[in-house]
Amino acid sequence: MKLSSRILTSLVLLLTLVSCGEDINPNYQEEVAEPEFYHRSVKQLTDVIVHDIFSPPVASRIYSYSSIAGYEALAAGDPGLESLAGQVPHLAPAPAPPAGTEIAYPVAAVVAQLRVGKSLIFSEPKMDEFRDGLYEEIRRIGVPEEVFQASVAYGEQVADHIIDWYGGDMYKQTRTFPKYSITDDETKWQPTPPDYMDGIEPSWERIRPFTLDSASQFRPLPPTDYSLEPDSRWMQEVNEVYTVFTGVDEQESAERQAIAQFWDCNPYVSHTVGHLMFATKKITPGGHWVNIAAIAAKQADADFARTVETYALVSMAMYDAFISCWEEKYRSKLVRPETFINRHIDQEWRPLLQTPPFPEHTSGHSVVSRACAVVLTDLYGDNFAFADDSEEEYDLPTREYPSFLAASDEAALSRLYGGIHYRPAIEYGVTQGEAVGQHLLERISTRAQITEARSQ
Structure with a gap:
């Protein structure tokens, strides 16, 4: 009787596998930990962010929460990774994985990243189509169906946890706050051509940061005193x-x-040719640094854990950097070069780049690029040379850099060459971004052994 029961159980299992068209791969846990699955998921999110035209600060929010979701799902099953819960003061621990259930944690990480990303964008069908195709690829590896389903369920649990958490970050409330008020004070920012758009995210300093004590914690030096004196x-x-x-x-x-x-990394650039008006879409500054993070991880042959860790830390740095920068922008409200030069020097002058729709001081590129570069330097080293092909899909050639900090220096200086920032906004912005990035590294430890050593 016992033998018959065993035979029957085996036959049921065999029929289940055959009906699913599934051959179990004994190495499936190793093969689902291929970092390319996660890289592709992040790139898909970038493509949708570009399509949906999110502003740079909002894009940083999408990247950070989705990346944290992936990280927390993976950390639940990786003793070498330290949860961000508690290190980020307002983040509670993720749900514990169900006892006695086998989970492929890299699959759960992909699921969590994609689900949270989808919850923050508009073009949900684009994410669904990508997700379904990726799930089929993972199944074809030979993951047992019960393991796959358990991994998806756990990834969704973690995603729900992060979605509930980000609901308290003040984003929804700031959607109802007043727009930027234009004044007659010629020292203050005014909308610029060709679209004369309202100031983007004037209340972003109200968004809850990850590691900053306050949005003003690393307030930069003020801009130079406004003057019409020639010297x-x-x-x-x-x-x-x-x-x-x-x-x-x-x-x-x-x-x-x-x-x-x-x-340039302007998500929406307007063009006018005769009576025809059209726009081009590109990655945001944060999106560019997310792509540099991908380049670094691939070049270093980073495993799945280091890849997920890289995206989480870089996106958190950019998120806090935008909060810090935007606090200063809408505090000083400084006039852009285009507006001042048109009024007082040359009314026909136009900058090389289209002026972004928010105040001048400090430079967002300078703050965000430096914060991200500081984190990447900590992860991959001070002299990590790389070729940045982030803009090739926008018909711009690859540029090479001897280090992340060198790339961030060039990103900052690019705003002077583009005609959209004065030098103090660039230099003070680099200092501001350095402080934000270093502060995050001091507050956050992703490697469990580092956290343990610090506590001793």
């Missing part, structure tokens, strides 16, 4: 922007233009 420091800084392509040879001029265009 004033202010006018010198204005003239540097106005004459940035004057007095340089053709080769240097071309290089400055190439740098500005490579780091």
Whole structure:
């Protein structure tokens, strides 16, 4: 009787596997831990962010919460990773995985990342189509169906936990806050051509940060005093922007233009040709650094855990950097070079790049790029040379850098070449981003052994 029961059980299992068209792969746990699955999931989210035209601060929110979800799902099953719960003061521990159930934690991480990403964008069908195709690929590896379903269920549990958490970050409330108020004060920011858009996210300093004590914790030095005196420091800084392509040879001029265009990262650029108006879409500054994170992880042959860790830390750094930067932008509310130069120097002048719709000081590129570069340097080293092909799909050639910090320096300077920032916003922004990035590294430990050592 016992033998018959065993035979019957075996036959049922065999019929189940055959009916599913499934051959169990004894190495499935190793094969589902291929980092390319996660890289592709993040890239899909980037493509949807570009399609849906999210502003840079909002894009940073999408990247960070989805990446944290993937990280927390993986950390639940990886003793080498430390949960972010408690380290981020307002993040509670994720649900514990069910006892006695086998889970492929890399699958759960992909599920959590995709589900949270989907919850934060508009084009949900694009995420669904990608998800379904990726799930089929994972199934074809030979993951037992019960393990696959348990992994999906746990990933969704973690995603629900993160979705509930981000609901308290003040984002919904800021959707109802007043718009930026334009005044007659000519020292203050005014909407710029060609679209004269309202100031983007004037209340972003109210968004809850991850590690900052407050949005103003690393408030930068103030901008130079406004002045119409010809010999004033202010006018010198204005003239540097106005004459940035004057007095340089053709080769240097071309290089400055190439740098500005490579780091433009404007999610929505308007074009007017005769009576025709159209727009081009591109990645945000944060999206560019997420792609650099992918380049670094692949070049270093990072395993699944290091890959997920990289995305989480970089996206958290950019998120806090945007909060820090936007607090200063809407505190100082400084006028953009385009507006000042058109009023007082040359009414026909236009910057090389389209001026973004928010105040000038400090430079978002400078703050965010430096914060991300600091984190990547901590992960992959100070002299990590890499080729950045992030803009190739936008018809811009690859650029090479000897380090992440060198890339962030160029990203910052690109805003001067683009005609959209004065030098103090760039230099003070780099200092601000450095402080944000270092602060995050001091507060967050993703490796369990590091956290244990610090507590001793």
